[in-house]
Amino acid sequence: MAAPYDLNDDSVVVIIGSGAGGGTLGNELAQKGIDVVVLEAGARIEYEDFINDEWDSFAQLAWLDHRTTGGGWRVSKDFPNLPAWIVKAVGGTTTHWAGASLRFQEHEFKALTNYGKVEGANLLDWPLTLAELEPYYTKAEDKMGVTRTHGIEGLPGNNNFKILKAGADKLGYKECHTGRMAINSAERDDRMSCQQTGFCFQGCKWGAKWSTLYTEIPKGEATGKLEVRPNSHVIRIEHDADGKVTNVVYADKDGNLQSQKARIVCVAGNSIESPRLLLNSASNLFPDGLANSSGQVGKNYMRHTTGSVYAVFEKPVHFYRGTTMAGIVQDEARHDPSRGFVGGYELETLALGVPFMAAFLDPGGWGRAFTSAMDNYANMAGLWIVGEDMPQESNAVKLHAELKDKYGMPIPDVWFTDHANDVAMRNHAYRQGQAIYEAVGATRSFPTPPYPSTHNLGTNRMSEKASDGVVNKWGQTHDIKNLFVSDGSQFTTGAAENPTLTIVTLAIRQADYIAQEMAAGTI
Amino acid sequence: MTTIYEQRPGLSRRELLKRGTIGAALIITGKAVISPDRAWGMEAAALKPETMATLIKLARDIYPHDSVPDRFYAIAVKGHDTKAAGDAAHKELIEAGVADLDKRAGAGGYRGLGWEDDRVAILRDIEATPFFQAVRGDLVVSFYNQKELWPHFGYEGESYSKGGYIARGFDDIEWL
Numbered sequence: 001m002a003a004p005y006d007l008n009d010d011s012v013v014v015i016i017g018s019g020a021g022g023g024t025l026g027n028e029l030a031q032k033g034i035d036v037v038v039l040e041a042g043a044r045i046e047y048e049d050f051i052n053d054e055w056d057s058f059a060q061l062a063w064l065d066h067r068t069t070g071g072g073w074r075v076s077k078d079f080p081n082l083p084a085w086i087v088k089a090v091g092g093t094t095t096h097w098a099g100a101s102l103r104f105q106e107h108e109f110k111a112l113t114n115y116g117k118v119e120g121a122n123l124l125d126w127p128l129t130l131a132e133l134e135p136y137y138t139k140a141e142d143k144m145g146v147t148r149t150h151g152i153e154g155l156p157g158n159n160n161f162k163i164l165k166a167g168a169d170k171l172g173y174k175e176c177h178t179g180r181m182a183i184n185s186a187e188r189d190d191r192m193s194c195q196q197t198g199f200c201f202q203g204c205k206w207g208a209k210w211s212t213l214y215t216e217i218p219k220g221e222a223t224g225k226l227e228v229r230p231n232s233h234v235i236r237i238e239h240d241a242d243g244k245v246t247n248v249v250y251a252d253k254d255g256n257l258q259s260q261k262a263r264i265v266c267v268a269g270n271s272i273e274s275p276r277l278l279l280n281s282a283s284n285l286f287p288d289g290l291a292n293s294s295g296q297v298g299k300n301y302m303r304h305t306t307g308s309v310y311a312v313f314e315k316p317v318h319f320y321r322g323t324t325m326a327g328i329v330q331d332e333a334r335h336d337p338s339r340g341f342v343g344g345y346e347l348e349t350l351a352l353g354v355p356f357m358a359a360f361l362d363p364g365g366w367g368r369a370f371t372s373a374m375d376n377y378a379n380m381a382g383l384w385i386v387g388e389d390m391p392q393e394s395n396a397v398k399l400h401a402e403l404k405d406k407y408g409m410p411i412p413d414v415w416f417t418d419h420a421n422d423v424a425m426r427n428h429a430y431r432q433g434q435a436i437y438e439a440v441g442a443t444r445s446f447p448t449p450p451y452p453s454t455h456n457l458g459t460n461r462m463s464e465k466a467s468d469g470v471v472n473k474w475g476q477t478h479d480i481k482n483l484f485v486s487d488g489s490q491f492t493t494g495a496a497e498n499p500t501l502t503i504v505t506l507a508i509r510q511a512d513y514i515a516q517e518m519a520a521g522t523i
Numbered sequence: 524m525t526t527i528y529e530q531r532p533g534l535s536r537r538e539l540l541k542r543g544t545i546g547a548a549l550i551i552t553g554k555a556v557i558s559p560d561r562a563w564g565m566e567a568a569a570l571k572p573e574t575m576a577t578l579i580k581l582a583r584d585i586y587p588h589d590s591v592p593d594r595f596y597a598i599a600v601k602g603h604d605t606k607a608a609g610d611a612a613h614k615e616l617i618e619a620g621v622a623d624l625d626k627r628a629g630a631g632g633y634r635g636l637g638w639e640d641d642r643v644a645i646l647r648d649i650e651a652t653p654f655f656q657a658v659r660g661d662l663v664v665s666f667y668n669q670k671e672l673w674p675h676f677g678y679e680g681e682s683y684s685k686g687g688y689i690a691r692g693f694d695d696i697e698w699l
């Protein structure tokens with residue numbers, strides 16, 4: 001089992017966060033015989049203890065530390081202290097996630113080249129190509145057991161999917177299926193198959209859905225080379241006079257400050273906490289924060305162009321039964337500027353229970369227009385829009401000027417305003433979503449505004465040149481050789497696809513690079 | 524503590540008649556609000572019972588579900604009384620907010636306005652106030668998060684203990 005490492009052991013790789021990026025990287029390094037300490041702010045809650053209840057589960061798993069938000073997006077008004085819906089627990093947001101696992105498309109790695117300069121957007125090409133990532137995508141899909149890849153069968157479609165499919169067929173869409181999902185359609189990797197419980201967002205109590213909590217982490221621990229330290233909230237990364245990082249300071253479960261030495265530090269706290277940590281680690285040598293010579297740390301915050309369409313039918317649907325994300329339409333994911341915007345979007349089924357539907361259908365809504373919709377809950381179908389949003393410098397995770405957390409560190413203040421391209425795309429997607437449902441007899445449909453961000457990206461972006469971004473093509477910071485970023489904050493642009501498969505892919509690839517460089521003695 | 528009880532014993536129909544209102548309206552006696560059919564009652568701890576009665580009406584006007592009995596609205600707003608007991612500012616927010624509603628409604632007060640439309644017109648005017656925001660923001664959780672209410676919406680709730688829906692209709696749609 002996991003060897004506990006000494007606080008003064010300066011040979012270990014320290015990973016901050018145990019979610020999609022951190023949990024995967026930890027296991028991959030441990031499998032190569034590298035000593036790893038994962039510091040995780042949240043508690044370790046095993047999947048048997050997950051709760052089939054939306055608000056109770058939210059209280060159990062969500063990141064509820066104080067945050068503020070501003071900018072033109074509606075979330076800042078409706079949920080002023082909840083810019084993002086992400087998790088604070090071992091396994092990170094892979095406990096909550098739905099499992100949709102799509103590769104990026106080739107053109108999406110070269111957004112600036114393919115879309116051209118977009119006014120007001122800070123577009124850039126990834127310093128990577130699809131071809132370079134393909135072998136790693138293959139490994140990630142195999143690891144996660146993604147359906148419709150490697151001969152793994154698709155999941156059966158639930159009622160919500162059947163409606164989507166019937167509507168998509170009527171509209172002439174060709175690419176509609178039950179998705180590529182990191183959910184077992186049959187027993188695999190010692191985990192059982194999906195029981196269609198319908199609480200994917202609350203943590204899968206069967207373990208059928210991939211999460212680092214019960215795949216990567218125990219596998220890494222079994223090597224004896226990985227220690228996961230829960231309830232360990234990192235507040236600062238420190239460095240020596242040469243500018244190499246040396247240790248991280250964290251608050252332990254009792255709130256006492258500890259310092260863990262490290263040979264290498266990998267930041268994987270998701271796209272709000274990761275830049276916050278780098279900014280909060282400012283020092284005399286790095287007055288603007290670590291790895292921030294470009295000034296891009298915290299900038300270019302992306303959250304996908306999202307929104308939902310719910311529709312009411314004359315007869316029952318019971319869309320909450322079965323996998324939450326039970327199917328997808330991919331026809332609109334292409335880049336086709338004739339639609340009035342660059343980039344594309346996916347349409348994926350989504351269902352919420354009554355408590356979340358009430359909170360999210362029309363935040364702030366009330367009266368009979370609202371309750372007559374709720375009264376038809378059993379007759380509803382629903383889908384979620386996920387499309388490429390434009391990186392903008394002014395959309396940023398900043399340090400709050402006044403408010404501090406209980407450790408005295410400035411809290412994050414998340415600024416976001418839609419780009420005109422985002423608005424045009426969302427409106428197009430609303431129309432298509434509503435058309436799908438109307439084609440199969442919806443009597444009423446609702447273009448529902450975005451929820452607090454579940455996909456948080458781009459705040460430590462990857463770039464060819466050190467002046468354009470924070471990390472290189474390996475996720476290694478341009479400024480500090482032994483400091484890495486290992487989560488979705490590396491994304492140069494967001495693409496139309498859900499991000500996690502790509503986060504995992506990059507983490508597998510990064511592990512190879514770290515092992516190689518350690519062996520070569522360069523870090 | 525705010526308490527809600529069912530079948531409050533002791534008060535006969537005659538007694539209630541003696542005390543005043545009966546019919547569709549909520550009954551207020553001492554510190555309690557009692558349902559017209561006496562199926563349930565609620566003891567207020569910090570807020571005036573009249574205030575609780577108005578909050579119940581207000582809750583229904585915000586989220587009107589005609590076949591849902593008042594009891595669920597009473598449960599949903601009782602948190603304000605509990606909170607007011609330990610939080611003077613909250614008590615003031617609610618009492619002043621309700622007093623304002625009554626003032627805007629004129630003689631007979633908010634509960635005295637017979638038409639929902641007339642009450643809703645007042646609510647549209649005060650929609651942006653901290654009072655309305657506090658009541659609605661709390662209500663969207665305290666009302667819709669009541670498990671006993673989910674069958675009304677056709678929502679089945681927890682499903683793990685029943686083995687999920689794999690054999691219970693996840694794909695049973697027939698009308699398509």
Ligand SMILES: Cc1cc2nc3c(=O)[nH]c(=O)nc-3n(C[C@H](O)[C@H](O)[C@H](O)COP(=O)(O)OP(=O)(O)OC[C@H]3O[C@@H](n4cnc5c(N)ncnc54)[C@H](O)[C@@H]3O)c2cc1C
Nearest residue numbers: 017019020021041092093098099100234269273487498500
């Ligand atoms: C409801 C929901 C549904 C989703 N569905 C999908 C989907 O279908 N497909 C998809 O691709 N993506 C989905 N996502 C998004 C997906 O979960 C995230 O993209 C992914 O988990 C991000 O990985 P990460 O490693 O960047 O961060 P996370 O998985 O969030 O992990 C970050 C971890 O770091 C910890 N941490 C943060 N700061 C510190 C600190 N200072 N010290 C120590 N620990 C810290 C956090 O507690 C957390 O455990 C969904 C998300 C949600 C909320």
Ligand code: SF4
Nearest residue numbers: 194195197198200204
């Ligand atoms: S629907 Fe399937 S994947 Fe989702 S929680 Fe239930 S068993 Fe797990």
